[in-house]
Amino acid sequence: MRVIKRLLLIVMLMAMLLASTIGYYVIRPLTFSTLPLEFSLKQGSSLKTAALQMQQAGALPNDWMFVLLARMLGKSTQIQAGNYELETAVTMLQLLAIVTEGQTAQSKFSVIEGWTFNQFRAALNANPAIRHDSVALSESEILQRIGAMEAYAEGQFFPDTYYFVKGTGDLALLTRAYKTMQVHLQKSWQDRASDLPFKSAYEALILASIVEKETGQASDRGMVAAVFINRLRKGMLLQTDPTVIYGLGENFDGNLRKRDLLADTPYNTYTRAGMPPTPIALPGLASILATLHPASTDALYFVARGNGSSQFSNTLNEHNNAVNRYQK
Structure with missing residues (x-):
């Protein structure tokens, strides 16, 4: 009986020692060689494998204590794959929460209003956090891959600014940006003002x-927006330089000349009536809403004042005077 009691006492002492050791490491901040510290947990990794991956990345002093802690707390099957980034020191308990809650490292990618699609693609290709799956694909192949009609x-x-896990493919981001545009465009189209000169949401775009x-x-x-809509209603040419520049493509050297305005292309709104065949850039929500809810005005002309704002005129004579005042 005495032997059994001694054995029980020894077991209890060992358990207490183990518990105190684990408790010490659980509440003590882990030491990292560098911050921020990045590590990845592969899809399908077991608890043991995930702990080993963290140890090899320098996030854990050993793998067995983390495994034991996860099992004690009933979280051995809750480890989530992904890319993680530790910006500050954390305890082992906090680290367990991070990888079981899937607090993966988030990168961000901003798509700028007014970019062309080619500028969008170039920015995607230049981002090292994105997996480049579409580099060899044509425009039509990309549209097919993302489900665009x-x-x-x-x-x-x-x-917009899109947040993603490092290593996300560019087609996934293209899909998100496309679907987001569809949601905003269709909602705005449904709520549009009456009597607009558009046959479809695409024309509004x-x-x-x-x-x-x-x-x-x-x-x-x-x-x-109102000026262009008023001109469309009256059958006037839009006469807008950005469409001409878009039509020139790589031939545009930064200086728009008179011969460029006279050179006919599908995008030259000085030589062709109506709107160009496609958008010329990525419009933001504010431009979409302005197009579908234009200001109430009879203005048919506008000219830049030189400070970012524009001077609007109802007649050609007023416009010519504004041009002489602000441009000449």
């Missing part, structure tokens, strides 16, 4: 892209 990619992606490129000051956006 449109024939042209220009204007179809919503400018085309004009919204022009409004995006022509607006220098946010407060002018509704007026800029």
Whole structure:
């Protein structure tokens, strides 16, 4: 009986020692060689494998204590794969919470209002945190891969900041930006003002892209949209430089000349009536809303004042005077 009691006492002492040791490491901040510390847990990793991956990355002093802690707390099957980044020192208990709650490292990618689709693709290709799956794909192949029904990619992606886990493929981000644009465009189209000269939401998107490129000051956006809509209603040429520049493509050297305005292309709104065949940029929500809810005005012209704002005029004579005042 005495032997059994001694054995029980020894077991209890060992258990207490083990518990105190684990408790010490659980509440004591882990020591990292560098911060921030990045590590990855592969899909399908077991608890033991995940702990080993963290140890090899320098996030754990050993793997067995982490495994024991996870099992004691009933979290041995809750480890989530992904890329993680530790910006400050954490305890082992906090580290367990991070990897079981899937607090993965988030990267961000900003799509800028007014970018062309080619600029969007170039920015994706230049981002080292993104997996480049679409580099060899054509525009039509990309549209097919992301489930888009449109024939042209220009204007179809919503400018915003997108958060993602490092290593995410560019097609996934393209899909998110496309679907986000569809949601905003269709909702805005359903809520549009009456009597607008658009046959479809796509036509509104085309004009919204022009409004995006022509607006220098946010407060002018509704007026800029109204001018183009008024001109469309009257059958006037839009005569907007950004469409001409878009049509010139790589031939545009930064200086728009008179011969460029006279050279006919599908995007030259000085030589062709109506709107260009596609958007010319990625319009933001503000430009879409301004296009579908333009300001109430009879203005048919506008000219830049030189401070980012525009001067609007109802007649050609007023416009010429404004040009002489602000441009000459």
